[in-house]
Amino acid sequence: MNLGFAAEMPETGGLLERLEEAQRLDDLQTAIEDLRDRYRVDHLVYHWVSANGTQYGCGTYDPVWVQRYLEKGYLRIDPVVIGCYQHFHPVDWKRLDWSSKAARAFQKDAIAHGVGNQGYSIPIRGPNGQFAVFSVSHNCDDEDWEEFTETNRRDLILVAHYFNQKALELEPGRTPEPAQPLSPREVEAMTLLAVGYSRAQVAETLSISEHTLRVYIESARYKLGAMNTTHAVARALSRGLIVV
Amino acid sequence: MNLGFAAEMPETGGLLERLEEAQRLDDLQTAIEDLRDRYRVDHLVYHWVSANGTQYGCGTYDPVWVQRYLEKGYLRIDPVVIGCYQHFHPVDWKRLDWSSKAARAFQKDAIAHGVGNQGYSIPIRGPNGQFAVFSVSHNCDDEDWEEFTETNRRDLILVAHYFNQKALELEPGRTPEPAQPLSPREVEAMTLLAVGYSRAQVAETLSISEHTLRVYIESARYKLGAMNTTHAVARALSRGLIVV
């Protein structure tokens, strides 16, 4: 029955198996270094993307560059992150938008710190709005890179998937709150707020009093651990509880 | 350099290639039927999950069952959907929570309509909180099923990925609006608002007066075509202009 899209071949050395059996985050770091050597590329990186500081990452970049990236807040500038966030399918770095001044400055800085001129990144999304990026980077011409990505893109999707699976499993402090679901009415309220309705309009649309609506918003805010309505809507969106 | 995790083998008949070249949603339906025949399983299904009704789906279930599923609102009861929503990795149906009365009633109804006793489902997440499930179902004993899933799980992850990619590409109404970019300061302001800061806190964090901050918010709101701050943050989030 095996159609062989992802057939395990002898020469892989069971890398995916090893990944599946990883017990600690250190094992991921070892695995990613091993994988880099086998692919014979300059860098492989897997990292989470989130605004709230605490985020996991492993890879083969120069630690100086990683430190600099975090300090400079490059997460908000990096066209790779922005581009991945907007897409589902893997993206080649060449096809991203590098037009802004900040992006070009970032690119220059990155290359100066050893990041390759070529790159291919895979966006990965987990429950509760978890978002991560798996990137492979190398120094070579367009033609070689084209061949490499064409040959390996399916592998890379799988590798990215397994990295994310393990990172989610092993990262402590993940799922402290079991993502308290919103009630149907709360979902409606949050959704309408997210599309720009004022409280009065939402109440009218839902055919309830504004007082009642407020109870829902309060309740949703409490469940989401949000400071205010805007925060609550943002959380509901990024956790995938509402869709606009 | 190909490590062969996802090596294309001759006997696949280039099914993933065909999937990549699909031009219409009909092609997905053809592809999923073809895939079912090749895997020699009872059913394959790919469908979106979203609160707002409109959702795409294709598969080999009895149309009567699909109709019934939608009418009865099984989307909110189905342990497969709920389980997938909470996990990242594929799940075997046996490992889900079927304990509630509603779930057991649903299961009975499903089997009565031709759904297999065994199943394996893969959650898939795209941008803007998009969420879909790719399921394979069959009638057999636990041992055979174990062998099937063990053999094909990596294939299935890839197939699910490609189905989602195509569905996102082909489904109308998903055309991202020409997202007018925000200035760096506007991005900072929107991001801080999205993580729950009040205007006063944002202004302090950015070391600017609240008056100035207001100008950014207004400007961002105008660029995003938003009615109010909450709306603006929601749009910035779902267009991937900011990351929380």
Place this chain on the structure above:
DNA sequence: TTTTGCCTCACTATTTCTGGGGAGTTGGAA
């Protein structure tokens, strides 16, 4: 060189939101 976009600051009046209360019904789960 002119225009355009970005960053910075200010005022006033009005509308909207938030944070405290309290209270009743219904339907499903333990």
Place this chain on the structure above:
DNA sequence: TTCCAACTCCCCAGAAATAGTGAGGCAAAA
């Protein structure tokens, strides 16, 4: 049956956000 979660409604005062203006400096692009 009892309990709980969800849904509905009400009051009030203070905090926050919005709408309508205004202005100047600076840097890059046309």
